[in-house]
Amino acid sequence: MIAIVDYEAGNLASVQRSCKALKAEVTVTQDPAVVARAGKIIFPGVGAAGQAMANLRRLGLDQALHQAWAAGKPILGICLGAQIIMQHSAENDTPCLGLLSGEVRRLTPPLLPTGQARLKIPHMGWNQVRFLSDHPVFAGVPEGAEFYFVHSYFPLPADSGQVLGVTDYGQEFPSIVGNKNLLAMQFHPEKSGSFGLTLLANFMGWDGLYVK
Numbered sequence: 467m468i469a470i471v472d473y474e475a476g477n478l479a480s481v482q483r484s485c486k487a488l489k490a491e492v493t494v495t496q497d498p499a500v501v502a503r504a505g506k507i508i509f510p511g512v513g514a515a516g517q518a519m520a521n522l523r524r525l526g527l528d529q530a531l532h533q534a535w536a537a538g539k540p541i542l543g544i545c546l547g548a549q550i551i552m553q554h555s556a557e558n559d560t561p562c563l564g565l566l567s568g569e570v571r572r573l574t575p576p577l578l579p580t581g582q583a584r585l586k587i588p589h590m591g592w593n594q595v596r597f598l599s600d601h602p603v604f605a606g607v608p609e610g611a612e613f614y615f616v617h618s619y620f621p622l623p624a625d626s627g628q629v630l631g632v633t634d635y636g637q638e639f640p641s642i643v644g645n646k647n648l649l650a651m652q653f654h655p656e657k658s659g660s661f662g663l664t665l666l667a668n669f670m671g672w673d674g675l676y677v678k
Contacts (some may be wrong), residue, residue: 467491469502469506470485470493476513485666506674509650511544516558520624535647544654545651547650551565553567567579571620573588594634595633604630623645624655627642630649
């Protein structure tokens with residue numbers, strides 16, 4: 467069973483629909499005990515880091531995620547769930563889960579060539595991901611594939627080897643990070659068509675083992 471973590475940060479229905487389209491057994495839950503029993507965990511989310519962390523602590527889901535990480539269960543972070551796995555977020559100056567060492571920074575694209583304006587924030591729409599590893603969850607997804615983004619911040623691991631994919635939006639930023647049994651995507655695979663579904667299907671078949 468796959469647990470989709472509900473910490474009142476939205477974006478649950480589309481993740482659940484995509485998983486069910488792939489014939490996966492999933493449950494949306496706020497119960498730490500259900501997360502503890504799950505074989506795999508999807509940690510999605512949209513919204514602000516400060517409120518998200520407050521909700522996780524209030525519900526006891528912060529400890530459940532730490533325990534799942536320590537137990538080696540496959541975990542997939544999506545969007546906000548790819549950010550608050552870090553130690554600290556610049557959004558709301560928020561201490562985060564610390565599953566990976568590093569921080570969350572705000573996108574600051576440079577001026578456009580005219581010098582008149584910057585690219586719009588939030589970064590919203592389709593963009594390419596350049597894979598930096600041969601992670602098993604990436605199998606069958608071609609180089610240059612595009613995925614759907616909606617975000618103003620991005621994760622930046624302290625260990626550059628934990629950056630598994632990058633995207634260019636006026637600046638190059640990590641769009642996939644991970645280590646061991648944790649993989650996290652700044653984009654929304656559940657809203658990214660066939661390539662996004664391929665990533666989700668691969669995650670469902672992943673045993674959580676990954677060696678760089």
